[in-house]
Amino acid sequence: MAKKELTAEDYKYVDAWYSDQNGRQIPWTRILRSDLIKFQQEEALNYNCFATVQAFANPEKVKGEAYTAPLYFDLDHAENPAVSQADAVKLIKFFTEDLDIREKDIWVYFSGSKGFHILINSQALGIHPRADLHKIFKHIAGYLIHRLELTSMDLVVYSDRRLLRLPNSVHQKTKLYKIELSLDEVRTLSLEEIKEKASTPRREPVFTKDSRLEGLKLRGKSGHFYHDKMQEYLQAAATNRKYDNEEFNFKKGSPPVCVQDILEGGWKKDGDRNQATVQLACYYKDAGHNREDTLKQLEEWVLKHTSAGSDYQKKQRLANTRSVVDAVFSKDNTYKFGCAFIRSLHGPKKPGEKDYERVACAGDMCPCVKKISDEDQAEPEVLHLSKTGDANLSGKLVKTNVMIAGKKHTPYIVPSKIEYHCWGRDSCKKYHCPLYDIPTNTGFKDLGVHDRELIQMTGVGDDNITGILKQLSGIPNCGKYNIERIENTNVDELLVIPMAEEDEEAEAGESNKYVLRRVYAVGGLPVNENKYYELTGYVYPHPKNQESTLLLKSAKPLQDVVESFRLTEDVKEQLAVFQPADYTGEAIEEKLAAICNDLTYNVTHIVERDETLMAMLLTYHSVLRFNVPWDSRPIRGWVETKVVGDTGTGKSAMIEKIMKFCGLGSRVNAESTSRTGLTYKMEQSGASGAWYIVWGAWPLADKELLWIDEDTGIEKDEYGEMTLARSDGKLEVKRAVTAETPCRVRAILSGNVPKGKRLADYAQGVESLKDIFNNEDIRRFDAAIFMRAADVDPALYNQKLPTFPSMISAETMKNNILYAWSRKPDDVIFTDDTIDLLLETSTELSRVYGNANDIPLVSPSDQRNKLARLATSLAALTHSVDESGERIVVHPGHVQFIGAYLKEIYNAPGCGLNYYAKLAIKEEEMTTEKFKKIERDLRRLDVIKKDGKYYEFIKLFAQQRYLRLGDVEAMLSIEKEDAKAIVNQLARMRMVTMTSGGYRKTPRFNSFVAKCFELGLFDMVDDEY
Incomplete structure (x- = not known):
């Protein structure tokens, strides 16, 4: 789901703070901006209360969050507040006369003490939410200090959460109120007159909210000013830090080319004279010049390049130059020469030009920059x-x-x-x-x-x-x-x-x-x-x-989790806890019962679901590949399990808890992803660049385990694109880019019964798989678990669980799994008796379940491979190893248990694969006796009693996959009632079934048609066309 794009209205939260009259400070709290008045009056009691000038979109503080804010200035002069007022007038004049900000775009406040706060509407300047607006604002304020010769500008206020006193709140020291002032009042009233007004709150705003909104829009010149200064900041952020740790090797008489450029050509745009003066003064100081020499050089430079016409203006320039030099040579100087600052002194864009007139720069060829290795x-x-x-x-x-x-x-x-x-x-x-x-x-x-x-x-x-x-x-x-x-x-x-x-x-x-x-x-x-x-x-x-x-x-x-595993003597001793007394079927079952009880009562707390827990453990403990006598190459060892169940049966909770317990595997929610998120997607580098592949969750989980939760969120045909990858362990892409990558993935796919159904809504629960996967994808699963809500007594959900001694720690479980994951194909051994029992059990399972061709969980052609995989997983789970401890040994007892386990889960009431397969056998079986009975019952219908019409009827259904009632009527040239009689008879005989596409032949009808051909009933029928 696409992330919602935030609007200005979404930035509706501010951080608020106050201290009471006893000096007790109340912690910061985030509130709706619309609740500020209530906070100020009812909680802070209108005393020494503050709120951030920034507004946030998150109801709680998030590190690095974006915010919006007006451009704000804090003018504060401790010794002479009149200086702050004079600076406020300069700022107002600059924004309203040099730029095009209107009076309604500006808020001016007397702080209640020694200064003024000025806020300029963000929309008028084109300010958009960012996480670093305070840094852009500080850059602008620093520029205006020199541009307007401000002395009371406070740069400390530019932080990502800056509190400003709330209007009409009392200052704790002066007992004056912070009040809003009109621009005329700031210009014309004396400081004493302003303080007199601040002795009481000022309830009526200078402009109403509606009045301020009327005609509000981006102001052209002001927007350009803000954009230019933001770009200067971004360039400085990208380049200045590059030189933060660099030193300069300045020599008298050999200035760098940037300094030469400014000395010879002057400042390149109006308003940059002070900043250029600062940088030149820093250079002269760092190059070893004293104050007097620096002042002499810069006074000559200013007079040479100034556009001032009158003596008075020239004296102003010289006075400003002296103040800059004094500041640079003072003990508390914070100015420094910087490449990024020099670059920001570029000229304006000229009409028809694509770029600024830049300050000359030697870049890395500059001999004055000492490179850091x-x-x-x-x-x-x-x-x-x-x-x-x-x-x-x-x-x-x-x-x-x-x-x-x-x-x-x-x-x-x-x-x-x-x-x-x-x-x-x-x-x-x-x-x-x-x-x-x-x-x-x-x-x-x-x-x-x-x-x-x-x-x-x-x-x-x-x-x-x-x-x-x-x-x-x-x-x-x-x-x-x-x-x-x-x-x-x-x-x-x-x-x-x-x-x-x-x-x-x-x-x-x-x-x-x-x-x-x-x-x-x-x-x-x-x-x-x-x-x-x-x-x-x-x-x-x-x-x-x-x-x-x-x-x-x-x-x-870096080593992945598998490669980093080491089988030490301590680990060998640790894993012995999984071993049964011996490897007979009975001893293995007894050990597995203890393991399941341990995990049930100490980890999952979900009872009566041992068959599901066992499927998870077998999947986790499967190896990558192993050798078998019937194949010349190692076969797939990783296990894939499907878990389907009614809602509320605990399937997701159980998998999640086991995954967290062992600390291995990753989870993907299919409802929030897609086929491309599971396999791969194509990315293009640029609008017309080359294509490359971004691999999805399935190949990224190579050699590990992936849990796909809510797997019905992906269409069945999309799973089909992963079919070969699941069996071959290799995902191939043959599109704009041809590539392949390994994807040997142990997989657990879980989800509710599709389409809001329950397992009980199907004749046999196993039929639900047909609504999720195609046949070939069902065939890739090694096992499937079906969890009905009715399987567990509801009273057990709320009972107090008994205690059970914990013998398996999280570390032990993780190491046992990693032991299995780290085995090579030659590290798995089958005894001769094991192979014989494996083939015998596979044959038996195929005989019972193998006829369910459209739900091939048990497929006769590869059931021996599935059984071998699960038996090997069980051997790894029970840590069945040889004397060296390095190789897994699969005993007959492992095969015996797996065979019984598969019968248990497939014969379970929630699955019913045994019944489904038995029905499939009866439906497809067509003996001569059954054929004759069907033919006799069909010919009882008068309309197809004669050979000609009967053969025409059989031929029609043999050639068509779907037929509607009207098709039967038209194609056999019979009356509608006769067509109904044929369809009703076929339905009673379970030879057709109704679908959205019409009547579809069942396997029984297909077998009947095949028998007709086998008996040669159509050999003498001529086709006129």
């Missing part, structure tokens, strides 16, 4: 795959354990080492070009896992790659240089899913989300689908869609 990097953070999408991890090294769910079959080839050669040096005056000072006029750039441009170059043409390489070079717009690829590397596109969690993690409540992530492996890392790996790589936003991705530097193969 992989050895110098901090240890990668070990995370679950679902946690690697955190925006704070961008550019950082992480490690995560995954399974490769899909791999694009054709790798990309992208440049990894590039040569840049200038051939126009003699007449060049672009002193800030990174090639200018290189004596050979040639520079080289290496690309690796630190460069997300490797991802950007996948799936694009040569022209795009050339543009990317130009941008990477830092060379200014120039046509006098060549770019040449020196070396290439492979980039593989992978789809990964989290590796299954360890038991300890799940029990500790540390469960993480299932995610499917697209990642990129550099350098042809040796990875294969359906295998586990420890991936190490850098987190980046994808350059094409900003999705979180990883650029991998290594992929270490």
Whole structure:
């Protein structure tokens, strides 16, 4: 089911907090925004109460959740609140005059103490919910500090949950109210007059809610401003962290090309002068210049490039420059030179241009950036795959354990080492070009896992790659240089899913989300689908869609749960608990009764369902393959079991508890998946890119166990696409991509009786399988369990269960299963007596059940294989091993028990396969005596008494699969009443059955027609046409 797309109305929750008049702080609580007034007045008593400026869609806090919020500013000046008021006026003027925000789009509040809060409508700015809006807002606030020369802007308030005092609530210190002000009041009233108004609450808003909504829409200039600043932040988030741990090697007289560009060309767009001044001042300080020298250089620079015309404006520029230099050289300076900040000083887009006028950058060829080698990097953070999408991890090294769910079959080839050669040096005056000072006029750039441009170059043409390489070079717009690829590397596109969690993690409540992530492996890392790996790589936003991705530097193969199993002496001693006194049928049955009681009373707590529990244990303990005398190659060993039952019989609960107990296997709910979710689906890389395969739950469970719950959620014909894979253990795809993958899967398929029925609604419960699967898919099951609600006395559900000594721990059960899973084909031994009994029992089962051809749970052609599989599973369950402990030995007692077990479950009232097969024998059996009796009864009908019409009648039904009453009437040229008489007689004789498509012949009728041909009754009938 598709996830609902959230709208603005869905973000209706806020976090609220208050402290009472005794100073007692009340914990944060999440409430509906519509309940804020009630919270403020009835709970907080209108005293020192706060709510987040952000609004959330979740009723409870979720880490990393998206939220919406207006753009907000907190202006606070401890010494002189009038400064805060002056800054508020500057902000208002900027948004309403420089941009196009309207008065109704702005809320202004006096905080009740020393500052002002300004909020600007999110819709007017085009703000959409994100988890990092506070970081974008902080970037905007930092920009406006320099743009508007604000001194009271508080940047501390930009956090993901920021509380602002509620309007008309009392400030605990001043006892003044936080009140809303009109823009005119902020501009014209003195601070004392505002405080006078704040002595009482202000009940009437400046604008009503309806008035604010009237004409509300995205404001063009303001929307562009917000979008540009958001893009600057995103670029900084993607690139600034890349340099967080890097140092700069600045030297006096040798500035980097970006500094040269700004010194020579000035700031590139109005409003960036202060930010450019800050960056230049940081450079001069880091390069060893003192304050006086820095001030002299920057004053000359400002006067050279300023557009100010009057002396007064020039003095303002110089005053601002001095304040910036003072701040940078102060002891508490927090400013630093940064590549991302320099990049954000690009010029505006010009009409007809696709890109900004960018600041010159030498990129990795810059001699001023000290590169950090992989050895110098901090240890990668070990995370679950679902946690690697955190925006704070961008550019950082992480490690995560995954399974490769899909791999694009054709790798990309992208440049990894590039040569840049200038051939126009003699007449060049672009002193800030990174090639200018290189004596050979040639520079080289290496690309690796630190460069997300490797991802950007996948799936694009040569022209795009050339543009990317130009941008990477830092060379200014120039046509006098060549770019040449020196070396290439492979980039593989992978789809990964989290590796299954360890038991300890799940029990500790540390469960993480299932995610499917697209990642990129550099350098042809040796990875294969359906295998586990420890991936190490850098987190980046994808350059094409900003999705979180990883650029991998290594992929270490991990042992799966089977390969990691070790049969130590301690484990051998542990598994002896499963062994019976001997391996006779009686001793095995006695041990299995003890095992079932242990698990029933200590694990599942579902009584009277030993046959179902046994089926689960046999499935769990099946081996992959083993050798038998009647086949030259190892045959399938993994067991597939079907459990069907009435609702409320405990089938799902039992399987779930056993699965949790042993800590092995995975679950898929068929009602929420599809055939593609079980087998595979085709993914295309980009709109016109290559196709690759994402394997589904069935092949991903290779060598392990898969439980498909509510299996009627998938249509029977869709199961048919898995038929060969179930028998061969290999899933083949021959479509846009040809591929195959192993899928040797132990499987338990469970579900209710289809179409809302009960087993009692069928003559025999086993017939329910025909509504779920096609015949060939039924044949692949090794056993089927049918659970009727009436099988268990209702009084037993509510009784207090007796205690039973626990002899099997979860670890012991898991190790016994892993012992079976880790066996090779040569590790299974059948004694001679076992083979004889196996063939004898298979023959007997085939004789009793084998005639149910349309429900082939017992198929004479391969029943010996099914019986061998189940007997081997039972031998593994009872830990029947040779002296070395390495090989499973299947004794006659195992076959004896399985034979009796199959009879018990197939003869059970909920199944009735024995009766169904017996009826099938009688229906299809056509002796000469029975043939004559049927022929005699049919010819009693006057309409077909004569040979000609009789043969015509037989021929008609022999040739047609379905016939309606009108068809019989028309094709035999008889009256309607005569046609009714024929159909009624056939129905009484169980030779036709009514279906939605008409009357269909039963096996008895088919046998009768076959006997007609056998006796040559139609040999003398000529066909005129």
